[in-house]
Amino acid sequence: MKIIVATHKEYPIPTEPPYETVYTNRGAELDDKAWCELSALYSFWKKYSPLSSDTAYGMVHYRRYFGKGRPYTGAEFAAVMQNADILLPKKRNYIIQNNYDHYIRSHSKANLDAAYQIIRRDYPDYANGIDIVNRRVSANMFNMFVMTGDFFEDYCGFLFGVLRTLEKEISPTEPRVYGFVSELLQNIWLERKKTENNTLRITELPVYYPEGDPIFKKGIAMLGRMVKRKSN
Numbered sequence: 001m002k003i004i005v006a007t008h009k010e011y012p013i014p015t016e017p018p019y020e021t022v023y024t025n026r027g028a029e030l031d032d033k034a035w036c037e038l039s040a041l042y043s044f045w046k047k048y049s050p051l052s053s054d055t056a057y058g059m060v061h062y063r064r065y066f067g068k069g070r071p072y073t074g075a076e077f078a079a080v081m082q083n084a085d086i087l088l089p090k091k092r093n094y095i096i097q098n099n100y101d102h103y104i105r106s107h108s109k110a111n112l113d114a115a116y117q118i119i120r121r122d123y124p125d126y127a128n129g130i131d132i133v134n135r136r137v138s139a140n141m142f143n144m145f146v147m148t149g150d151f152f153e154d155y156c157g158f159l160f161g162v163l164r165t166l167e168k169e170i171s172p173t174e175p176r177v178y179g180f181v182s183e184l185l186q187n188i189w190l191e192r193k194k195t196e197n198n199t200l201r202i203t204e205l206p207v208y209y210p211e212g213d214p215i216f217k218k219g220i221a222m223l224g225r226m227v228k229r230k231s232n
Contacts, residue, residue, distance in 0.1 A: 001055060001074060001081075003146060004044045006037035007062035012210070014065075018056075018074045020044075034172060036179035037061055037143050038163070045156040051149030056081050058146030064089075066144065067208035077146060084203040086190075087146040091138040091204065099184060100134035108174050111166070115181050118165050119188065123158065129191030133184055140190070141183045142207065151193070158189050 022040035024032035030039035065071035
């Protein structure tokens with residue numbers, strides 16, 4: 001099992017297996033200002049691909065891990081994976097707005113719509129998942145996951161296939177644009193995998209924040225982005 005911890009700076013990060021630190025701004029092919037933790041994911045994927053289906057791979061963030069009070073250990077992950085194909089963070093519930101409205105209130109609608117257009121054009125088997133995910137009021141967020149190598153390969157192929165095409169078709173001014181878009185793309189990918197495999201085993205786990213849950217800080221930042229977008 002290998003789980004990368006994506007970071008752009010020195011920080012107290014678990015060093016024991018299965019964790020492996022990958023810097024987003026050290027030799028990465030993708031600019032971390034636009035791609036954030038995805039630049040680490042891309043580097044990792046390209047380094048180890050093709051991945052073994054007998055091994056689990058994943059990604060967490062230097063300020064958020066799977067765990068309760070501390071990051072999960074390799075033994076704890078292995079125990080959970082005995083009965084799961086994919087591990088995800090517990091869903092965020094927005095209650096008063098669906099995923100699409102929540103996104104466009106604080107991020108670029110045009111960029112997200114462009115990504116959806118690419119899916120409909122180049123990945124039509126995934127297109128049904130767009131409306132399903134958009135209408136929901138909850139989603140698996142944070143770009144965190146652990147999954148078997150075959151799913152990891154499939155997910156990265158879809159994710160970076162869409163986003164590298166998006167990179168060619170937009171001129172983004174929004175920081176971390178691909179990181180933001182990718183959170184909904186992960187949920188769309190999951191919808192397709194559920195359709196393909198009705199025995200797919202997905203387990204949701206709690207998220208541990210070494211610095212505390214930043215939900216209020218994120219709420220204030222979202223309001224700031226909303227105000228800025230309206231003023232523009």
